Amino acid sequence: MDLILSALEILMRWDVALALLAGSVGGVLIGAIPGVGPAVAIAILLPATFSMDPIVGLTVLLGIYGSSMYGGSIPAILINTPGTAVNALTTYDGYPMTARGEPRRALSLAYSSSFFGGIFSVVCLILFAPVLAKIAPMFGSREIFLAALLGILLVVVAHRGQSLIAGALACFGIFLQTIGLEPVKYTSRYTFDQPFLSGGINLIVVVLGLFALSQAFVLLTSDDEKIRLTKLRGGMFQGLRELGRHPRVASVSASFGVLMGMIPGVGEFTAQFMSYTYAQKTSKRPQDFGNGSSEGLIAAETANNAVPAAAMVPLLALGIPGEALTAMMLSVFYVHNVVPGPGLFQNQMDFVVALYLALLILNVLVLIFLLVATKSLIQVVRIPNRFLGVCILTLSFVGVYSLRNSVIDCILAAIFGVVGYVLKRLSLPAVPIILGMVLGGIMEVKLRAGMARVKEPLDFIDRPVAFILFLLIIIVLLVHIIRVLKDRKELKEAEWQTKTASTRFGGLMWRRRNSFLKDHGKKVRARHSRLLRRLTDLF
Amino acid sequence: MPSERERRFVGPRRGQLIFAVGFVGLSVLLISQITTQTQWVEKSKFFAQPRFWPAVGILGMLALAGLHLYRLPWWRNTRYDWWEARKWLTVLEYTGWFMGYVLLVPVLGYLPVTLVFVPALAWRMGYRDKQMMWISVGFAFAVVILFKSLLGVKIPGGAIYEYLPGALRSFFILYL
Numbered sequence: 001m002d003l004i005l006s007a008l009e010i011l012m013r014w015d016v017a018l019a020l021l022a023g024s025v026g027g028v029l030i031g032a033i034p035g036v037g038p039a040v041a042i043a044i045l046l047p048a049t050f051s052m053d054p055i056v057g058l059t060v061l062l063g064i065y066g067s068s069m070y071g072g073s074i075p076a077i078l079i080n081t082p083g084t085a086v087n088a089l090t091t092y093d094g095y096p097m098t099a100r101g102e103p104r105r106a107l108s109l110a111y112s113s114s115f116f117g118g119i120f121s122v123v124c125l126i127l128f129a130p131v132l133a134k135i136a137p138m139f140g141s142r143e144i145f146l147a148a149l150l151g152i153l154l155v156v157v158a159h160r161g162q163s164l165i166a167g168a169l170a171c172f173g174i175f176l177q178t179i180g181l182e183p184v185k186y187t188s189r190y191t192f193d194q195p196f197l198s199g200g201i202n203l204i205v206v207v208l209g210l211f212a213l214s215q216a217f218v219l220l221t222s223d224d225e226k227i228r229l230t231k232l233r234g235g236m237f238q239g240l241r242e243l244g245r246h247p248r249v250a251s252v253s254a255s256f257g258v259l260m261g262m263i264p265g266v267g268e269f270t271a272q273f274m275s276y277t278y279a280q281k282t283s284k285r286p287q288d289f290g291n292g293s294s295e296g297l298i299a300a301e302t303a304n305n306a307v308p309a310a311a312m313v314p315l316l317a318l319g320i321p322g323e324a325l326t327a328m329m330l331s332v333f334y335v336h337n338v339v340p341g342p343g344l345f346q347n348q349m350d351f352v353v354a355l356y357l358a359l360l361i362l363n364v365l366v367l368i369f370l371l372v373a374t375k376s377l378i379q380v381v382r383i384p385n386r387f388l389g390v391c392i393l394t395l396s397f398v399g400v401y402s403l404r405n406s407v408i409d410c411i412l413a414a415i416f417g418v419v420g421y422v423l424k425r426l427s428l429p430a431v432p433i434i435l436g437m438v439l440g441g442i443m444e445v446k447l448r449a450g451m452a453r454v455k456e457p458l459d460f461i462d463r464p465v466a467f468i469l470f471l472l473i474i475i476v477l478l479v480h481i482i483r484v485l486k487d488r489k490e491l492k493e494a495e496w497q498t499k500t501a502s503t504r505f506g507g508l509m510w511r512r513r514n515s516f517l518k519d520h521g522k523k524v525r526a527r528h529s530r531l532l533r534r535l536t537d538l539f
Numbered sequence: 540m541p542s543e544r545e546r547r548f549v550g551p552r553r554g555q556l557i558f559a560v561g562f563v564g565l566s567v568l569l570i571s572q573i574t575t576q577t578q579w580v581e582k583s584k585f586f587a588q589p590r591f592w593p594a595v596g597i598l599g600m601l602a603l604a605g606l607h608l609y610r611l612p613w614w615r616n617t618r619y620d621w622w623e624a625r626k627w628l629t630v631l632e633y634t635g636w637f638m639g640y641v642l643l644v645p646v647l648g649y650l651p652v653t654l655v656f657v658p659a660l661a662w663r664m665g666y667r668d669k670q671m672m673w674i675s676v677g678f679a680f681a682v683v684i685l686f687k688s689l690l691g692v693k694i695p696g697g698a699i700y701e702y703l704p705g706a707l708r709s710f711f712i713l714y715l
Contacts, residue, residue: 048690161549164607168562171599175569178596182589187578189593190569213637217630220664386664387671393633394657394682397640402692410641414634421630425623426558427550436596444592451586494543 004126007353010055011361019056020358023063024365030064031071032380034081035219035388038068039211042328044392044399046204054336055351058329059358065325066118066308066359067366069268073110073301074374075381078103083381086268089276089300096292106297108239111370113250113298116243117305118363120254121261125309126356133349136317136342138465141450144341146461146469148320148439148446151264153473155323155435157480158270161487166432169423173436176201177444184448196408203437205400205409207328209416210423210430212396217421219389237371246298249279253299257306262313264322268304275303309359316340316352320442324431327438544612554623556616559608566601573597636660648697649687650715653679688714 010016030041041064049057072083077094090110097106139147152170159166179190180200191197243250253275260271279299280289289296314320319341321327333340338348345352370377400413423430454460461470515521545552577590585591636656643652657679658672666675686692696712703711 048686048692051691161547164603164610165559165562168566168600168603168607171596171603173596175593175596175600178593184587185578185580185583185589187580187589188576189589190572190576192576217633220633221626221629384666387661387666387674389633390657390660390664390675391678393637393660394640394653394679397637397644398682398686398692398694401641401644402686402694405645405693405695407641410638414637417637418627418630418634422554422558422627425551425627426554428558440592440596448587451584491543491547494547498543 003350003353004357006350007357010350010354011357013056015053015056016059016358019052019059020063020362020365023060024067024362025369026060027064027067028071028366028369028377029380031068031083031087032074032377033071033383033388034075034079034083034381035215035385036392037084037211037215038064039207039324039328040215040392041068042325043204043207043212044395046207046328046331047399047402049332050335054332054338055354055358057332057336058355059362061329061332062308062312062355062359063362065329066305066362069301069304069308070111070114070366070370071377073114074107074378077106077110078378079381081381086272086304089272089304090297092276092290093293093296093300096290097294097297100292102292105238105242105294106292107374108237108371109242109294109297110239110301111367112239112243113253113301114305115363115367116250117254117257117302118309119360120251120302121258121306121309122356122360122363124255124258125313126353126360129345129349129353129356132313132317133345136345138463139318139342140463140466141446142454142460142463143465143469144318144320145443145446145450146466146473147264147314147318148442150469150473150476151314151320151322152432152435152439152443153476154264155432157476159429159432160483162428163480163484166429169429170432170436173433173438174440174443175436176206176433177203177437177441196406201412202403202409203331203434204328204403205413206416206437207324207434208396208399209413210420210433211324212392212399213413213417214420214424214430216389216392216396217417218424219385219392222385222389224384224386242294243298246295248282249275249295249298250302252278253302254306257303258310260303261307261310261322264314264320268307271303271307272300275299305363309356312355316355317342317345321435321438324434327434330438542612548612552613553619554627555620556608556611556613557620557624559604559611562604563601563608566597566604569597570601636663644697645695646698648700648711648715649694650680650683650711651697651699653683657682683715 026041027038030036030038042061045060045064049060052060068084069086072087073090073094074083076082076087076090077098080091080095080098082088082091094106094110097103156163156167156170175190177200179197180188181191181198182189188198253271256275256278257268257271260268260274276289276296276299279295280286283289283293283295285293285295311322311326314322315326315330317340319330319339321330330340338344338351396413396417397410400410403409420430450460461467509516515524548555573590573594577593579588579590640652640656643656654676658675661671661675666672687694696715700708700711
C-alpha cells in the first residue's frame with residue numbers, strides 16, 4: 001500500500017497530468033489515422049521528451065503506445081483498413097459487423113475489450129511487481145546477455161518465411177551499433193577516417209529514418225484513397241454489457257497478451273493469433289469467426305491492448321526491450337541517467353509502479369474520450385495520404401534536427417529513410433535492425449563483463465537462470481529448425497503433386513518400384529508388352 | 540504459372556533479387572575492410588577484441604543474406620525488377636526536399652522556412668485549392684508553435700534573425 005501511495009505521489013503533478021492527457025488523446029488520434037503508427041509518432045516525439053522529466057516523457061510515450069491501438073480499431077472497423085499494424089485482425093470481424101449495419105456495436109465492443117485488456121494487464125503487473133523485484137536481481141551480466149540473445153532470436157524466428165533476411169537485418173543492426181569509437185580499447189571501428197562517424201550512428205537517427213521518413217516517402221509516392229464513412233448513431237455503451245457475456249474469452253485473451261508481451265520479440269501478433277485461435281476453437285459458433293463474430297473481435301482487441309504494459313517488464317526489469325517501441329523508450333531512460341534493469345526494481349520500485357498506474361489512468365481517460373468523441377474523431381481518417389506524407393516529413397525534421405542540430409544526422413536519417421522505404425516496398429521487416437542495434441550493444445557490454453569470470457565455456461551457464469535461458473535458446477532454435485524442415489517437406493510434397501513430368505529416370509524407377517515388384521504390376525506389364533508386340537507385328 | 544516455391548514466397552517478387560544481391564555485395568565489401576577498419580589488440584581476450592562484434596555482425600549478414608539469396612525462387616531480373624528499382628529512386632526527390640528544408644532552416648529561420656516548405660510541398664503533391672493551402676499554412680504554424688515555442692526543442696534561430704531589432708531579435712531566436 002505504501003508503494004502505491006508513493007507511486008501516486010510521483011504522479012500528482014500538473015505536468016504528468018498534462019502528459020497523460022496529451023499521450024492518451026494524441027495516441028488515439030495517431031492510431032486512428034491509417035499510415036501513422038505509434039512508431040512514427042514516438043520516433044518524432046522522442047527528442048522532444050529528452051528535455052522533460054523521465055516520468056513525464058515516458059508517460060507521453062507510453063500514452064501514445066497504449067492508446068494508439070484503441071484508435072487503430074476505428075478505421076479497421078469502419079473502412080476495413082487497420083489504423084496500426086496490430087489492428088489487422090480487428091478487420092476480420094469488425095468490418096463484417098459494419099457491413100451488416102452494426103458499426104456502433106463493433107466500435108463499442110472494440111473499446112470495451114481494449115479497455116479490459118489494458119486494465120487486466122496493468123493490474124496483473126502491479127500484483128506481479130514484488131515477484132519481479134525478487135527475480136530481477138538474479139540476472140547478472142551473463143543472464144542479461146543470454147536474455148538479449150534470446151530476444152534477438154525470437155524476433156528473427158517470429159518472421160515466418162523471412163527468418164533468413166530478418167536475421168541478416170538484425171546482424172546489420174548489430175554491425176551498425178559497432179561503428180565509431182570502441183569504448184574499452186578506444187580503437188575506431190568502421191569510421192573510414194570520417195570524424196562524424198567517430199561518435200557512432202545514433203539510434204534515434206536510424207529509428208526516425210526507418211520508421212518516420214520511410215513512412216513519409218511511402219505516403220508521398222502513393223495515391224489518395226476515396227473513403228466512405230458509415231454514419232454512427234446512438235450511444236456507445238452497449239459493448240461493455242456484451243463484453244460481460246464473454247468473460248472467459250476476454251480473460252484468456254488478456255492473459256495471452258500479458259504472457260506474450262513479457263517475452264522479448266514476441267508481442268501483439270502472437271498474442272492475438274493465439275487468443276483468436278483459442279476463441280475460435282472453444283466457441284459454440286466457430287463458423288462466425290471472420291464474418292463478424294463478437295468473440296473474435298473481443299479476442300483480437302483484448303490481446304493486443306494487454307501487451308503494452310507487459311512489454312515494459314523486460315525493459316524495466318532487465319533493460320532489454322522486446323520490440324521497436326520499447327527500444328525507443330530505452331533511450332529516454334539513458335538520456336536521464338536512469339538505468340533500467342534489476343537495480344531499478346530494487347531501488348526505484350515506486351517509479352515502476354507509478355508508470356503502471358499512469359497506464360491504468362490512461363486507459364480510463366482513453367475510454368472516456370472515445371465514448372464521448374468517436375463521432376467527431378472518425379473524420380481524421382479522411383486526411384489525404386499524400387498530405388499526411390507532407391506532415392510526417394515536416395515533423396521528422398523536428399525529430400532529427402533537434403537531436404544535435406546536425407546536418408550529418410539528417411543526411412543519415414534520409415539514407416535510412418530510403419532503406420526503410422525499400423524494405424516496406426519489399427514487405428521486409430525493419431524492426432530487426434532496431435533491435436539488433438539495441439540488443440547488440442547490450443550483448444557486447446554484458447558478454448565482456450560476463451566472460452571476465454569464466455574459465456571454461458560451461459561456467460557461463462552454471463547459474464540456474466543462465467542455464468534456463470540457455471535451454472530456452474536451444475529449444476527456440478530446435479523448434480525453428482523443425483518448423484523449417486516441416487515447411488520444406490510440405491513444399492516438396494506440393495511441388496511433386498503439381499509436377500507434370502519426371503526429371504530423373506532413376507527417380508521414376510524408384511517411385512514405381514512397387515509396380516515392378518508386385519504380381520499385379522507384373523501382370524499389367526505383361527499385358528502391355530503383349531499389346532505392344534501385336535501392334536509392332538502389324539508393321 | 541508461378542511455381543509452388545514462388546507462390547509460397549512471403550512478399551512481392553519485384554525487386555527482391557536486386558535487394559538481396561545488393562545486401563550480399565555490401566556485406567562482402569564490409570568484410571573485405573575488416574582488417575583495416577578494426578584492430579586486433581594483443582593480450583586481450585577473444586570476446587573483448589574490438590574486432591569481435593563487427594565480425595559477428597558482418598559474418599551474420601553475409602551468411603544469412605547469402606542463404607536468403609540462394610533460396611530465392613528467382614535468379615534472373617525481369618523488367619518488373621528494374622521498374623521497382625526505378626520506383627526506389629523516385630524517393631530521392633523527397634529526400635532532396637527534406638535536405639533543402641534542413642539546410643535552409645539555420646539560414647532563414649524555422650518559422651519562415653516551414654511556412655514556405657509545407658505549402659510548397661503540398662502544392663507539388665497536387666493540392667492546389669485554397670482550402671488545402673490554408674490548411675498547410677495552419678499546420679506549418681502549429682508545428683513551429685508547438686515544438687519550438689511551447690516544448691522548446693533545440694532548433695537554432697535563423698542567421699537572418701540577426702538583422703532584426705533588439706527585443707524582437709531575441710524573441711525570434713528563442714521562440715520562432
